[in-house]
Amino acid sequence: MRIAIIGTGVAGSLVAEMLAGQPGFSVRAFDRLAAGEESEAGTGLNVGPNAMKALRLYLPERHDAVRAASLPWTRWFIDTAAGERLADIDLLGVAEEPGIRLRWSELYRVLRAPVAHLTRHSARFEALEEAAGGKLRPIFRGPDGELFDDGDFDLLIGCDGRYSRLREITDGTVTPRFFGVALTRLLVPDARDCPFDEYGQWFNGHARLLAFPLPGGAAYIAGSVPLPSPDAEVPAAYRAPGYQPALYEPADAAPCPAVAWMCAKLRAMPEQIHWARLQESPLLRHTMQGRVILLGDAAQGMVPTLGQGATQAVEDAVLTGAVLRAGGGAARIAALRDPRVEWVRRLSVAASDTMLRADPVAGSRAKGKEPFLSMLKQLYTYIPDSI
Numbered sequence: 001m002r003i004a005i006i007g008t009g010v011a012g013s014l015v016a017e018m019l020a021g022q023p024g025f026s027v028r029a030f031d032r033l034a035a036g037e038e039s040e041a042g043t044g045l046n047v048g049p050n051a052m053k054a055l056r057l058y059l060p061e062r063h064d065a066v067r068a069a070s071l072p073w074t075r076w077f078i079d080t081a082a083g084e085r086l087a088d089i090d091l092l093g094v095a096e097e098p099g100i101r102l103r104w105s106e107l108y109r110v111l112r113a114p115v116a117h118l119t120r121h122s123a124r125f126e127a128l129e130e131a132a133g134g135k136l137r138p139i140f141r142g143p144d145g146e147l148f149d150d151g152d153f154d155l156l157i158g159c160d161g162r163y164s165r166l167r168e169i170t171d172g173t174v175t176p177r178f179f180g181v182a183l184t185r186l187l188v189p190d191a192r193d194c195p196f197d198e199y200g201q202w203f204n205g206h207a208r209l210l211a212f213p214l215p216g217g218a219a220y221i222a223g224s225v226p227l228p229s230p231d232a233e234v235p236a237a238y239r240a241p242g243y244q245p246a247l248y249e250p251a252d253a254a255p256c257p258a259v260a261w262m263c264a265k266l267r268a269m270p271e272q273i274h275w276a277r278l279q280e281s282p283l284l285r286h287t288m289q290g291r292v293i294l295l296g297d298a299a300q301g302m303v304p305t306l307g308q309g310a311t312q313a314v315e316d317a318v319l320t321g322a323v324l325r326a327g328g329g330a331a332r333i334a335a336l337r338d339p340r341v342e343w344v345r346r347l348s349v350a351a352s353d354t355m356l357r358a359d360p361v362a363g364s365r366a367k368g369k370e371p372f373l374s375m376l377k378q379l380y381t382y383i384p385d386s387i
């Protein structure tokens with residue numbers, strides 16, 4: 001079977017590694033980026049223990065490489081902006097191993113290296129032709145604007161991210177659902193004076209800071225800023241240097257040292273802050289009668305509240321690889337993955353309550369107790385150990 005993988009981010013690199021060299025498969029991967037070029041190179045992310053379990057079971061070498069490039073994510077605490085502790089979750093109480101914290105560029109480097117030899121870089125997927133015998137011929141645009149193809153394929157695996165061209169061409173434009181929250185991301189390259197050492201969240205009303213240290217002495221700061229309405233764009237005034245700190249600093253108390261430190265960084269580095277909006281898109285696993293399979297964000301853009309976007313992309317990739325190796329196809333992958341992904345999506349939206357309407361203090365306290373802890377356990381451990 002000749003397989004084309006479109007996009008070598010998280011899902012694409014891993015599914016390519018799962019299938020490369022397996023009997024009966026010939027794999028080619030394509031990415032719009034030039035070799036070694038990293039998009040989102042600066043910021044950080046946390047990946048859940050469930051992704052690490054999936055890698056441990058199905059790609060142990062990649063598990064160890066990712067672990068070596070990251071810091072362990074073992075704890076999740078939630079405070080008010082004045083420093084009152086609301087929840088403190090020991091991840092090893094709900095998972096079999098820690099999650100990870102690392103830079104995007106490091107994750108991509110570690111995942112892309114093993115499949116570099118079968119990847120064609122600077123190849124932006126643009127169009128699709130039907131070829132003889134039910135095969136598909138993807139058309140790419142090269143760095144000088146030229147169009148080219150790489151022959152015909154039996155199966156295309158779309159791993160081209162949230163704005164998937166493959167999904168758009170084969171199923172139409174995706175309409176995302178917005179929640180009325182803006183998300184900001186900032187990498188602090190030198191964070192040696194950072195006053196916390198694990199994954200924390202700090203609430204002032206519905207405005208929330210989230211931060212954690214990264215390997216190499218850096219730190220990642222993410223903000224959640226309420227918007228005037230669910231579909232509102234981010235108003236230009238929100239990007240002014242003082243706007244975010246004024247939201248996170250309590251009016252009636254001194255900010256705790258962590259919030260004071262983060263607000264100083266937000267004031268000092270407004271140009272380095274990335275803005276996005278909290279959103280999700282409907283799940284779609286396959287198109288073209290199963291000849292196109294979608295993985296990761298191409299299948300299921302999800303809210304990042306529980307750090308499950310890249311995490312689910314990992315689960316998708318290794319389990320899809322295992323199903324294809326076992327002779328299964330699109331229907332088997334959908335049956336295995338879609339109920340799980342829908343459950344994770346619902347949990348991620350439910351866990352966003354404290355940024356939306358719920359009382360952030362009561363809602364955060366509830367996250368340190370049952371039934372939320374049992375749901376985290378299900379999230380972090382339910383990975384099938386064989387296909």
Ligand SMILES: Cc1cc2nc3c(=O)[nH]c(=O)nc-3n(C[C@H](O)[C@H](O)[C@H](O)COP(=O)(O)OP(=O)(O)OC[C@H]3O[C@@H](n4cnc5c(N)ncnc54)[C@H](O)[C@@H]3O)c2cc1C
Nearest residue numbers: 007009010011032045046125160161296297307309310311
């Ligand atoms: C603010 C924010 C914070 C987040 N934080 C976290 C977090 O902490 N933890 C977490 O698990 N997830 C997080 N996520 C989600 C995470 O970013 C994604 O879910 C994850 O990157 C999806 O992986 P993927 O493989 O589907 O796509 P990507 O990793 O985005 O990879 C897509 C690949 O496709 C390539 N590509 C795109 N278009 C084309 C084309 N036309 N032709 C060829 N190649 C193409 C790209 O170059 C790229 O290599 C966050 C998201 C946001 C917005």
